Each structure stands twice: as structure tokens, then as C-alpha cells.
Amino acid sequence: xxxxxxxxxxxxxxxxxxxxxxxxxxxxxxxxxxxxxxxxxxxxxxxxxxxxxxxxxxxxxxxxxxxxxxxxxxxxx
Ligand SMILES: [Zn+2]
Numbered sequence: 642x643x644x645x646x647x648x649x650x651x652x653x654x655x656x657x658x659x660x661x662x663x664x665x666x667x668x669x670x671x672x673x674x675x676x677x678x679x680x681x682x683x684x685x686x687x688x689x690x691x692x693x694x695x696x697x698x699x700x701x702x703x704x705x706x707x708x709x710x711x712x713x714x715x716x717x718x
Pocket of ligand 1: 644645648671675677678
């Protein structure tokens with residue numbers, strides 16, 4: 642059975658699907674009994690999702706932000 646530190650060490654590989662069957666099983670077993678690591682992994686997953694979406698939203702998002710800033714400056718007294 643993994644302990645928390647071992648799980649954290651493998652968490653990135655687990656999310657990326659880089660672990661072998663036995664290792665993945667070990668992670669899943671630990672997650673079943675450890676709410677802390679479940680929470681940690683959920684957070685890590687969320688962070689990954691956000692980071693993955695950033696590049697796509699990047700250029701357009703910047704442009705819109707600049708536009709909005711410019712408009713806000715014009716509207717300012
Ligand atoms: Zn744990």
C-alpha cells in the first residue's frame with residue numbers, strides 16, 4: 642500500500658496516464674482510503690485543466706483584455 646508521500650510523488654504520472662497497471666492500482670487503493678490525497682489529486686487535476694486551457698485562450702484573451710482596458714480608459718472621466 643502506498644503512503645501519502647509516495648502517492649504525491651506519482652500523482653503527475655497518474656494524471657498523465659504514465660503509470661503501469663500495478664502502480665495505478667496502488668494509487669486507486671490509496672485514494673479509496675485517504676480523503677486528503679483524493680482532495681490533493683482533484684486540485685491537481687483542476688490545475689492541469691486550467692493550464693491546458695490557457696494557451697488556447699491566450700492571444701484572443703489578451704486582445705479582448707487590451708480592448709476592454711482601452712475602452713475603460715476612454716470612458717473614464
Ligand atoms: Zn494519502
